[in-house]
Amino acid sequence: MANILIVGANQGIGYYLVERLLALGNTVTVLDLETHAVEILKEKYPAQVLPIVADARDLQSIERGVHQAIDQFGEIDIAIHNACLCTFESEHDTGYDVYQDVMDVNFFGALRLVKTVLPHMRQAKKGRILLTSSGVGVTGFANISPYAASKGALESLAKCLQIENEEYGISFHLFHPPLTNTKSASGIPVPKELKADAKTVGYGLADHIGSKKFVICPSASQAIQMKFSYRHPLFVGKMMTNATKRALKFEKDARSK
Secondary structure, three states: OOEEEEEOOOOHHHHHHHHHHHHOOOEEEEEEOOOHHHHHHHHHOOOOEEEEEOOOOOHHHHHHHHHHHHHHHOOOOEEEEOOOOOOOOOHHHOOHHHHHHHHHHHOHHHHHHHHHHHHHHHHHOOEEEEEEOOOHHHHOOOOOHHHHHHHHHHHHHHHHHHHHHHHHOEEEEEEOOOOEOOOOOOOOOOOHHHOEOHHHHHHHHHHOOOOOOOEEOOOHHHHHHHHHHHHOHHHHHHHHHHHHHHHHHHHHHHHHO
């Protein structure tokens, strides 16, 4: 069993990831702006879960959370950045401040966690760090460039730090969930019927958390999709954008009848 710390897990995929990890016998520390859902899990797993109010944008709160996790459960075996901010406007309607806010949570939030836990893992000569990415960070998608850019930055960060930290016995990985029916993805103009179930995705990622693969997916079908996306990124991005437009038009036409 492992001692796991997750930033961003009070709802959506992260919540179900925690629920499954606890059921498998792991200890889990959750850092999030809100922890009410995790507090309920603590009633069932009082000795296994530690909810801590923290902000991915605030280095000091991340550092405090990491130190509390170590004090409670010992050295961290696995650290996961899952905090997410997503906006849904075109570049023309998106100011610099929005790009900065999204990067602050998604990219720099991950970097804050990484730079906080790495010294402990290097001393222990072991550890795994997982960053939650997204298919759009590989392929692109219309009207979501701040989010997609932040995820693309995470892709490069994980590759660089994997190379730098191999000698310490530390590995980096990317979580790649499919488009999922969550609050953060609610503004993506895709019908709910075409989005994956958050519980299924969270459980799938938990079950594969020990994978040696650099890209970790919750299912075999998602792994195949990501392989194709990495090979043909712009083609997939355009295809998904056009398919979304057609689905929305079909839905609008059906409602007007």
